[in-house]
Amino acid sequence: MKPAAAPSPWRDPVVLLAVPALLYLVLLYALPLLWLLAKSFVGADGLTLRPYVDFFADPFNWRVVWNTLGIALWVTLVCLVIGYPAAFALARAGAALQIAMLVAIILPLSVGVVVKSFAWQIVLRRDGVISQFLVGIGLWDEPQRLLFTETGLVLGAANIFLPFMILPIYSVVKLIDPRLLEAGATLGAAPLYRFVKIMLPLTLPGVVSGIAFVFSMSVSMYVIPSLLIGDRFQTLSTLTGRSFLFMRNEQLGSTTAVILLALAIGVVVGSSWLARRLGSSA
Amino acid sequence: MTIPTPADTVSVPAFLDVAGAEKAFGAATVLGGVDLGVAQGEFVSLLGPSGCGKTTLLRIVAGLLGVDRGTVRLDGKDITALPPHRRDVGVVFQNYALFPHLTVAENVAFGLKAHRRGAAEIREAVKRFLDLVHLADFADRSVRALSGGQQQRVAVARALAVRPKLLLLDEPFSALDRKLREAMQIDLRRLLRELGTTSVFVTHDQEEALTMSDRIAVMNRGAIEQLDTPEAIYRRPATAFALEFVGLSSRLAGTALGTENGLVHVDTAFGRLVAPGNFVKGAPVLLAVRPERIKVDAPGDFALTARLRDAVFQGSKVQLHFDTRAGDQLMVETADLPQGVPTPGTEMKLGWAVADTLLYPAP
Numbered sequence: 001m002k003p004a005a006a007p008s009p010w011r012d013p014v015v016l017l018a019v020p021a022l023l024y025l026v027l028l029y030a031l032p033l034l035w036l037l038a039k040s041f042v043g044a045d046g047l048t049l050r051p052y053v054d055f056f057a058d059p060f061n062w063r064v065v066w067n068t069l070g071i072a073l074w075v076t077l078v079c080l081v082i083g084y085p086a087a088f089a090l091a092r093a094g095a096a097l098q099i100a101m102l103v104a105i106i107l108p109l110s111v112g113v114v115v116k117s118f119a120w121q122i123v124l125r126r127d128g129v130i131s132q133f134l135v136g137i138g139l140w141d142e143p144q145r146l147l148f149t150e151t152g153l154v155l156g157a158a159n160i161f162l163p164f165m166i167l168p169i170y171s172v173v174k175l176i177d178p179r180l181l182e183a184g185a186t187l188g189a190a191p192l193y194r195f196v197k198i199m200l201p202l203t204l205p206g207v208v209s210g211i212a213f214v215f216s217m218s219v220s221m222y223v224i225p226s227l228l229i230g231d232r233f234q235t236l237s238t239l240t241g242r243s244f245l246f247m248r249n250e251q252l253g254s255t256t257a258v259i260l261l262a263l264a265i266g267v268v269v270g271s272s273w274l275a276r277r278l279g280s281s282a
Numbered sequence: 283m284t285i286p287t288p289a290d291t292v293s294v295p296a297f298l299d300v301a302g303a304e305k306a307f308g309a310a311t312v313l314g315g316v317d318l319g320v321a322q323g324e325f326v327s328l329l330g331p332s333g334c335g336k337t338t339l340l341r342i343v344a345g346l347l348g349v350d351r352g353t354v355r356l357d358g359k360d361i362t363a364l365p366p367h368r369r370d371v372g373v374v375f376q377n378y379a380l381f382p383h384l385t386v387a388e389n390v391a392f393g394l395k396a397h398r399r400g401a402a403e404i405r406e407a408v409k410r411f412l413d414l415v416h417l418a419d420f421a422d423r424s425v426r427a428l429s430g431g432q433q434q435r436v437a438v439a440r441a442l443a444v445r446p447k448l449l450l451l452d453e454p455f456s457a458l459d460r461k462l463r464e465a466m467q468i469d470l471r472r473l474l475r476e477l478g479t480t481s482v483f484v485t486h487d488q489e490e491a492l493t494m495s496d497r498i499a500v501m502n503r504g505a506i507e508q509l510d511t512p513e514a515i516y517r518r519p520a521t522a523f524a525l526e527f528v529g530l531s532s533r534l535a536g537t538a539l540g541t542e543n544g545l546v547h548v549d550t551a552f553g554r555l556v557a558p559g560n561f562v563k564g565a566p567v568l569l570a571v572r573p574e575r576i577k578v579d580a581p582g583d584f585a586l587t588a589r590l591r592d593a594v595f596q597g598s599k600v601q602l603h604f605d606t607r608a609g610d611q612l613m614v615e616t617a618d619l620p621q622g623v624p625t626p627g628t629e630m631k632l633g634w635a636v637a638d639t640l641l642y643p644a645p
Contacts, residue, residue, distance in 0.1 A: 182346050183379035185366035187393030188444055194367075197392070201383045 037261075040254035051255040061239075065259070068235040071153060072219035076165075078158035079214045083165035084207065090166065091173035105163045113160060117227035120156035121147055124228070130155075153229045157218050164213035172206030205275045212271040216264045236260040297322040297480055298343065298448055303352035305338055305504075312338045314504040315352065320448075320480060325471065326509075327483045327491040330501035330527070336484045339501075340450050343482065345369045357447050367396075372446035376453045378437040380425040386436050387412065387421040393444035411439040414473055431462050438470060442477065449474070451483045455490060467493055488528045492516065500524045522568050522642040531570045532612045535644060538565040546641055551607040552586040557639035566644035573601070573615040575638040578630055585633040588612055593623045604630070 040051050055061050090101050108116070123129050124147040134140040146152035176199070184194040222237040234242075236256050243253030296319030305313040313335045320326045328336040341347040343354055345366035353362045361369050372393075381389050387408050394404040412418045415435035420428065425436060434454055441449055454470075455463040471494050474481050485491050491498045492512045499509045500523070508520035519525035525533075536550035538561035546559045548569050557569055588604035600623055604612040614632060624630065 177377070177379060179375055179377065179379040180381060182344075182366070183373065183375060183381075183440075184392070184396070185346070186344055186369075186371060186373040187396055187440065188367050188370075189392070189396035190367050193396055197396075198381060 033261075036254050037258050040251060040258050051251050052259075055252070055255050055259070064234045064236060064239050064256075067233060068219055068237070068260070069263070071150065071157070071225070071235065072215050074150075074154045075157045075161060075218040076211055076215045078154060079162050079165035080207070080211065082158070083162055083210065084169060084203075086162075087166045087169035087173055087203075087206070090170045092178075105166055109163055113223045114227070116160055117156060117224050120152070120159070120228060124149075124152040124156070148229050148232065150229070150233065153225055153233070156228045157221060157224050160224060161214045161217050164217060165210040168209040168213065169203060169206040172203050176202050208271045208275040212268050212275075215267050215271075219264055219267070220260055236263075296320055297324075297357060298482070299353075299355040300339070300343065301353050301355070303339065303342055303354070304350045305335075305342065305347070306350055312504050313342070313349075316504070316506055318499060318506060318509070320482060322480055323478045325474060325481045325483065325494060325496045327485055327495040327498045328501055329485055329488060329491040329498050331486055334501040335504040336486075336501050337452060340373075340452055340482065340484050343448070344371050344373050344450055346373075370447040372441035372444065372449045374434075374437045374441050374449070374451045374454045376456060378433045378454075380433055380436055380440070382424075382426055384425065385421065386417060386423050386425055386428070389425055389436055390440045390443050392440060397444060407443050411443045414442075415439045430457050431466060434458065434466065438473070442473075442479065447480065449479050449481045451481060453485055455485075456487075463490075464493075470494075492528070498528075500527060502527075516572070519640065522570075522645040525570055525640060525642065530573050530613065530615070531640075532573055532576065532614070533568055533570045534606070534610045534612070536567050536569050538563060538567050545636065548641070551610055552588065552612075555586070555639070556584065556636050557641040558636065559641040561641070561643075568642045568644050570640040570642070571634050571638055573613045574599075576614045576616075576632050576634045578602070578614060578616055578619065578632060584636075585631050587629055587631055590624055590626050590628045590630055592626055595623055602630070604632075 041047055041049070043050050090098060090105075093101060124145070125131070126143045126145040126147075128146070130146055131140070131143045135143055146155070180198050180202070181194050184198050185191075189197065220237050221235075222241055225233065225235055225238055226241075231238075236259060240253050240256040240260065243249045243256060247253075298318070298320040300316060300318040303313050303316045303318075304311075316335070316339060318326075318339070328339060330336050338347065342349050345361070345364060349362065353360060355361065356369065356371065361371075381392060384392065390408045390411055391404050394407055399407070408421070409418065412421055415438055417432060417435055417439065420432065425433060428436065434457075437454070455466060458466065467490060483491075483494065495512055497509060497511055498515050499506045500515060500519075500521075501507065502521075502523045508515055508524045510518075510520075515524060516529050519528060525531055534550040534552065534555070536548040536555070539547040539549055539554070540563045541547075541560050544558055544560070545556050546561045546567070548555050548557060548567055550569060555569055561567055588606075590602060591605045592603040594601040594603070599615050599617045600619055602614040602616065602624075604614075606612045612632075
């Protein structure tokens, strides 16, 4: 979020090309955000931390925070487990197959989240595909509903955010010289050792940025939980939405928004710091 | 690492023994039944143009590529089916393939760690091999901060540190500039000789092969055309391809007029010439002489007269090019021009010994 620490812009005028983007972000994004943020710190009699004290005094709100973090962690984990091998397949595929795979990954991004969430509602129903399949192979005794469960939410959200895990890892894998693995082999390293000591460290920067993408998107998702799990399960996003839309409690909304923002920034800054550290040793 | 059983060693003459190696990619045959024997401690170059199969052969020996047919034996053991990490064959790659996330010392230690050697042994070996390639001061640097020549030395140290039975080098000097390349060739050759490492070296650069090798395998179209010492290959190229690929030569197309007492009389654009060999009357042939074997104005066994087209002064010697029929080439290298460099257009008498004349079937 903060501008990159670059050498003095007066020495490298190319840096000035960021000015339009910077103006746009500051005027239309950062200022309204600051205004929102400020609201949560302003009480009837001046500056206050009251909203935060109140928020964390309520055990329900702690549940909301844990819900938010837990779902985001699960979604990120599922995306990582599915996306890491997929990124390798994508990077090593032949030209035609690679284009087909890229289209298959990127094209669904143009289908709106609302449409995809409704599609997942059909899949996750008691008589949906997953339930029927699991009953069919005998894993389940009777049809069950996955819709409006945490499992269903994780499945749906992971599907929607998967491209944001695959693409950064793919872009890193693509740049790794395949001869590094051959060099490892001729030095006596077995396949697993080669993966752990060569491939894993070299792909870590991609993994870290994939995690940052998926985590920050799933920690703040609003439409997907609204449609796949409903009001029963509150996250910081849905609570923020409710505060503004239904409860008309702007201060609570601002407070939850600030907490959510702090969490997201924590993850993004933390992971980019990690990426730079790994990158400099890599 | 393994002690060869007597049954294994008796039948195997060479330390590295490639027998009947065949490889095709789709319809294209890259290797057509190649045999190669390398003695222990020997340095053998695979020399040939790109696409001749030399890199394919190297990758097969390393285990990075399978053979369609044939066997690879190393130190008496059949390694044809072994994966690369169990072969004890080190490789220095053309682009070095250094691990970018590791320091110089960690790169050199990689193989030792993979072999689960003790920490003290690893530390000692890393120090020793970095000393050998004069990089002791760079141990903790990132490999990305090194120059091309330094990276190449790290790659050599990394491959040698595990003490492989065989070291393969895939054009390791091709990315370096000429001066550095020559210094490093001599350095590497000395290092490998001191360690007694058996080495196979892939190159398309004939000077490099001549400088470094105990023996050279001249490869063309997936086959070894000649395997011999650099001197023998230069003096007595076995085929017209070996003649052309190694060193310079004067070449005249001709027709055999018949063989008498082991000497073939050949009709060429410069009249009738004689060469040792055996060809039937009417056979199209290629007659060749190395340029430094030709004497100017001091006829050997026979002489011909040719008109100078161009004289190239090269310091220690002068290269003289003469007018010929299209396809022929007549050139002389000499240091002995008492009257100075002649002007183009001069008619000059050239002569050489019959024994220096090479004769091949027309390619």
